[in-house]
Amino acid sequence: MDKLLILDYGSQTTQLIGRRIREFGVFSEILPGNTQITDELLTGVKGIILSGSPHSVNDADSPEPDHRIFELAAAGLPVLGICYGLQRMTQLHGGSVQASDHREFGRSRIRYNETHPLFAGIPESFVSWMSHGDSIIQAGEGFRVVAESENGIPACLAAPDKNMVGIQFHPEVSHCEHGLEILKNFALNICQARAEWSLDRILDDITEDIRRTTDGKPVLLLISGGVDSTVVAGLLLRALDPELVHLMYIDTGLMRLNETDEVVRTLESLGATHIHVVDARDRFLNPLEGVSDPEEKRRIIGDAFIEIQQHEVTARGIPEHAFLAQGTLYTDLIESGKGVGKHAAVIKSHHNVGSPLVIEKREAGLVIEPLASLYKDEVRAIGTKIGISDAVVHRHPFPGPGLAIRIPGQITREKIAILQQADDIYIRELKARGLYDEIWQAFAVLLPVRSVGVAGDAREYGYVLALRAIISRDGMTADVYPMPWDHLLEISARITNQVRQVGRVVYDVSSKPPATIEWE
Ligand SMILES: Nc1ncnc2c1ncn2[C@@H]1O[C@H](COP(=O)(O)OP(=O)(O)OP(=O)(O)O)[C@@H](O)[C@H]1O
Ligand SMILES: O=c1[nH]c(=O)c2[nH+]cn([C@@H]3O[C@H](COP(=O)(O)O)[C@@H](O)[C@H]3O)c2[nH]1
Ligand SMILES: NC(=O)CC[C@H](N)C(=O)O
Numbered sequence: 001m002d003k004l005l006i007l008d009y010g011s012q013t014t015q016l017i018g019r020r021i022r023e024f025g026v027f028s029e030i031l032p033g034n035t036q037i038t039d040e041l042l043t044g045v046k047g048i049i050l051s052g053s054p055h056s057v058n059d060a061d062s063p064e065p066d067h068r069i070f071e072l073a074a075a076g077l078p079v080l081g082i083c084y085g086l087q088r089m090t091q092l093h094g095g096s097v098q099a100s101d102h103r104e105f106g107r108s109r110i111r112y113n114e115t116h117p118l119f120a121g122i123p124e125s126f127v128s129w130m131s132h133g134d135s136i137i138q139a140g141e142g143f144r145v146v147a148e149s150e151n152g153i154p155a156c157l158a159a160p161d162k163n164m165v166g167i168q169f170h171p172e173v174s175h176c177e178h179g180l181e182i183l184k185n186f187a188l189n190i191c192q193a194r195a196e197w198s199l200d201r202i203l204d205d206i207t208e209d210i211r212r213t214t215d216g217k218p219v220l221l222l223i224s225g226g227v228d229s230t231v232v233a234g235l236l237l238r239a240l241d242p243e244l245v246h247l248m249y250i251d252t253g254l255m256r257l258n259e260t261d262e263v264v265r266t267l268e269s270l271g272a273t274h275i276h277v278v279d280a281r282d283r284f285l286n287p288l289e290g291v292s293d294p295e296e297k298r299r300i301i302g303d304a305f306i307e308i309q310q311h312e313v314t315a316r317g318i319p320e321h322a323f324l325a326q327g328t329l330y331t332d333l334i335e336s337g338k339g340v341g342k343h344a345a346v347i348k349s350h351h352n353v354g355s356p357l358v359i360e361k362r363e364a365g366l367v368i369e370p371l372a373s374l375y376k377d378e379v380r381a382i383g384t385k386i387g388i389s390d391a392v393v394h395r396h397p398f399p400g401p402g403l404a405i406r407i408p409g410q411i412t413r414e415k416i417a418i419l420q421q422a423d424d425i426y427i428r429e430l431k432a433r434g435l436y437d438e439i440w441q442a443f444a445v446l447l448p449v450r451s452v453g454v455a456g457d458a459r460e461y462g463y464v465l466a467l468r469a470i471i472s473r474d475g476m477t478a479d480v481y482p483m484p485w486d487h488l489l490e491i492s493a494r495i496t497n498q499v500r501q502v503g504r505v506v507y508d509v510s511s512k513p514p515a516t517i518e519w520e
């Protein structure tokens, strides 16, 4: 398949470049910015994009591309530099880049004063989106300034003889006018890449790949009922004889109301025969009794997951040589260090389901990850295509530790039951009011606080419930969902009327950062 290679220097928007390009049907792959470009890597590659970066090209150890890229460009392989990518290109060709007094962040009108295929079909002047402190002071050898910003700063430079072009702005950001057209012009016209990426094509490839890799051996999938693992289940059942597919769901006792029944129904509807529902409620809840420290709770849950998996795989006679399937996404891989961006600090230890099992299987070459080249929205589209219900496909993410991290402080079975009920009302109301799909994630949190109220003329001493609803792209940052006031009031009244133990409802208006999405 034809593809574009994106070299990542750690920009916040590198991922977006990739998905925008896929949006018009060209396959793209993101690699660390300093990757050595071998002939093997170049198979199918029709063009290269150098991303932006938090670094400055003038920093001592800022990342650099393999210089072979420029030889390849001169020989006919187009290269596009975005922001830092352009600055690097300029500097490596004898130009100069310096920190400028006039930094440009956000919207900036630019104008091009000569035609370039990158701007084909685009008005001479439009509003771009910028995010830079350094600017090009002197063009590199063979480069010409094609466009400037309203501040007189070079916005596009091109070296047509060398097949290189660079832009100071970010076409991948949705606020950049004509951004998609610019990327399209580069991919389809300048690189002549064929738009061969389609869901049907990917579905065929994945199916074929699952069959070839597993080669008649059984497969085990740990399934949570979330989008990713459910889509993997659907893909496995479609590609293989269902007799070979073992699905294991662990009921932690910390799931949402009726979740276990729903998961089982979904799996049955997908044609699964080996559904292992592990009732592990006591094995999670007993050791959690009396524990209030968030990290301690997470550790106990993580350990329980691991222990239960190991034990159940043996107890249920799942063959030792079975493959382990996982719902790893493209973003998971990049975030876990395939990129060169700075590593995030550990804010919370996300439960790592099955590490010893995963490690052991990985070492034996027995792990398959059919979604590893896909973004979440593509996974959703595939889910729909293979007949997974909208209810599952559009479900908000749910964390492995479940309700445990939505009950700050000590967890009791009573509190879990209260939260399940309140959360269920909240989510059902959001759906009924047409708000659910506008929100990236919504849930209720049962606070370890009681407050005085009055009901039927008598004193009540009930729990306080916090409602949370956020909008996000990937969970890394989040904005508060501006819940329409009348909806909020009505939902609050529903909850306090129907869940006796809840006496008061509050709405969480904190973004991430500084808060996180979950409360623990
Ligand atoms: N209760 C559970 N039983 C079995 N496996 C689980 C359970 N909870 C989590 N897992 C495993 O952990 C993996 C990671 O969970 P994660 O929440 O990131 O993904 P997901 O649940 O598939 O999708 P989503 O992000 O939409 O919730 C799951 O894909 C699944 O394999
Ligand atoms: O599978 C998971 N295991 C975990 O331990 C975990 N902790 C948080 N989350 C989810 O991750 C996203 C970001 O959450 P935070 O802002 O609270 O860190 C949100 O979508 C959270 O629901 C988890 N998911
Ligand atoms: N977005 C970018 O690539 C910024 C590049 C460089 N850090 C600058 O500030 O100019």
Ligand SMILES: [Mg+2]
Pocket: 224, 226, 227, 397, 398, 399, 400
């Ligand atoms: Mg989940």
